[in-house]
Amino acid sequence: MERTDTELVRLTRQGDRGAFQELVERHQRKVYAVLLGMLHDHDAAWETSQETFIEALCCLDRFKGEASFSTWLYRIAVNVAIDYQRHERHPPRVGVADTTVAAQSREIGERVCAAIAQLTPEHRAAILLREVEGLSYEEISRVMECAKGTVMSRLHYARKKLQAQLQDCL
Amino acid sequence: MAIAARAGMTCREVEKLLDLFLDGELEARTMRTVALHVTRCEPCEALLQGLERLQDVVGDTIGDAVAEVDFARFWPSIAAEVDGVQRSWRGLGGRVRALARTPLVIAAAMAAALVVSAIALWREMPAIPPPPTVVNNQVRIDTLTSDAPAVALLSESATNTTVIWISEEGRGR
Amino acid sequence: MRAAARPLAAVFLGALLAAASAARAGGVAVTVGSVLATDGGQPEFDPRLVAMKPQFDSLFRYSSYRLMKQERRVLDWGQGASFDIPGGRYLVIAPKELRDSKVSMQVMLLEGGRPLVDTSVALRDHGVLLVGGPKQLEGVLIVAIGADTE
Numbered sequence A: 001m002e003r004t005d006t007e008l009v010r011l012t013r014q015g016d017r018g019a020f021q022e023l024v025e026r027h028q029r030k031v032y033a034v035l036l037g038m039l040h041d042h043d044a045a046w047e048t049s050q051e052t053f054i055e056a057l058c059c060l061d062r063f064k065g066e067a068s069f070s071t072w073l074y075r076i077a078v079n080v081a082i083d084y085q086r087h088e089r090h091p092p093r094v095g096v097a098d099t100t101v102a103a104q105s106r107e108i109g110e111r112v113c114a115a116i117a118q119l120t121p122e123h124r125a126a127i128l129l130r131e132v133e134g135l136s137y138e139e140i141s142r143v144m145e146c147a148k149g150t151v152m153s154r155l156h157y158a159r160k161k162l163q164a165q166l167q168d169c170l
Numbered sequence B: 001m002a003i004a005a006r007a008g009m010t011c012r013e014v015e016k017l018l019d020l021f022l023d024g025e026l027e028a029r030t031m032r033t034v035a036l037h038v039t040r041c042e043p044c045e046a047l048l049q050g051l052e053r054l055q056d057v058v059g060d061t062i063g064d065a066v067a068e069v070d071f072a073r074f075w076p077s078i079a080a081e082v083d084g085v086q087r088s089w090r091g092l093g094g095r096v097r098a099l100a101r102t103p104l105v106i107a108a109a110m111a112a113a114l115v116v117s118a119i120a121l122w123r124e125m126p127a128i129p130p131p132p133t134v135v136n137n138q139v140r141i142d143t144l145t146s147d148a149p150a151v152a153l154l155s156e157s158a159t160n161t162t163v164i165w166i167s168e169e170g171r172g173r
Numbered sequence C: 001m002r003a004a005a006r007p008l009a010a011v012f013l014g015a016l017l018a019a020a021s022a023a024r025a026g027g028v029a030v031t032v033g034s035v036l037a038t039d040g041g042q043p044e045f046d047p048r049l050v051a052m053k054p055q056f057d058s059l060f061r062y063s064s065y066r067l068m069k070q071e072r073r074v075l076d077w078g079q080g081a082s083f084d085i086p087g088g089r090y091l092v093i094a095p096k097e098l099r100d101s102k103v104s105m106q107v108m109l110l111e112g113g114r115p116l117v118d119t120s121v122a123l124r125d126h127g128v129l130l131v132g133g134p135k136q137l138e139g140v141l142i143v144a145i146g147a148d149t150e
């Protein structure tokens, strides 16, 4: 039977390494996806994903369980990404889609990435959490620690902006 | 068309709700009203389809890129990090006096502070090993050679910290 | 949340993960950490290095320390391994034997084909040797080498 996140968190707190490994492996792709969308670079996404989990482990005692573990993890990931860009002054890079197979989809992928990169970190995070991770507004508001209304307007704005930039390929 | 669809809502009203409709964030009744409108109103349907395509293209782009990533080394490197740092740094507690950052300054600081003992400081002696040296009970240096212009070997006794310091000054780097 | 959470890191990790040791199998676990020490700018101390803060603060006078890379590997006696160090350098470590609770090993820090350090050392179990000085970005590199056999 699959153990719940809450149970794995409890075991990790008790020093169960395997439990933490299970949490990491369960959430690594989702965390990576958000960070890849935020930073547009595989190396940066890898580095910050690792940092996200290490940070999660470090402050696991602050996870109170009001939100789900994944929501809490996304919050760390978004903060790590924002911090990473601010701190290292890495402008969002484009080129995530370099690895996609078909040339046509590569071109679209590149344009999508370029368009996402133009958004502010807050708009970027909102759109990624919604379109890639499928989080509800309620969940996004918890991740981003803002009101649901703010999520709504961020999403609306981000979509308008993306649509305008991607007009011809949508 | 807009007229045909007007089951209590105008196109403008519907337009404002399309994001929420797509995201499933409307309450059931409004959801139904918007759905009904959209099925009967081409402009609104087109707007909704635009939002859906955007959702697909963003989701697919990121999804495809992540699908190609090999996560086999993901956990091992986290494990190494959380594990290694703590374990190997352990046992280095306590406090010492100030030192500085180049061999010469280090030597001066050591002379002044007398807390740190310099075991060896030698310059321009590439590839000539110093005599075997017992540094402290933490680290013993048996032989040491270097191609660098200057090397300092420092040992701070209070914490048993040993440092091999290489100075690249004078190499024009 | 980051800044506030960090001081807890070392304490917590220690309590949490001290339990498992990869070296139980009979080899020696070698840990190599590459730290970038820089001067000027906002002082910053990488929380992952918190256990070494007293040493760094007292031995060196850099304002910031950041762990750039950290690698831990279990090596068999007599088996050499190469660790990549930032700046295109690499460290070759070959553990030779365990005697009197000391791990003796050959340690070479190379830059291209040039040996910056070639040393035969004996490290007490859980001891740490620092090799520092090579220039890196705006600062210098301090490589911490640790070995444990438990």
Ligand SMILES: [Zn+2]
Residues within 6 Å of the ligand: B002, B005, B010, B011, B012, B014, B037, B041, B042, B043, B044, B045
């Ligand atoms: Zn309409």
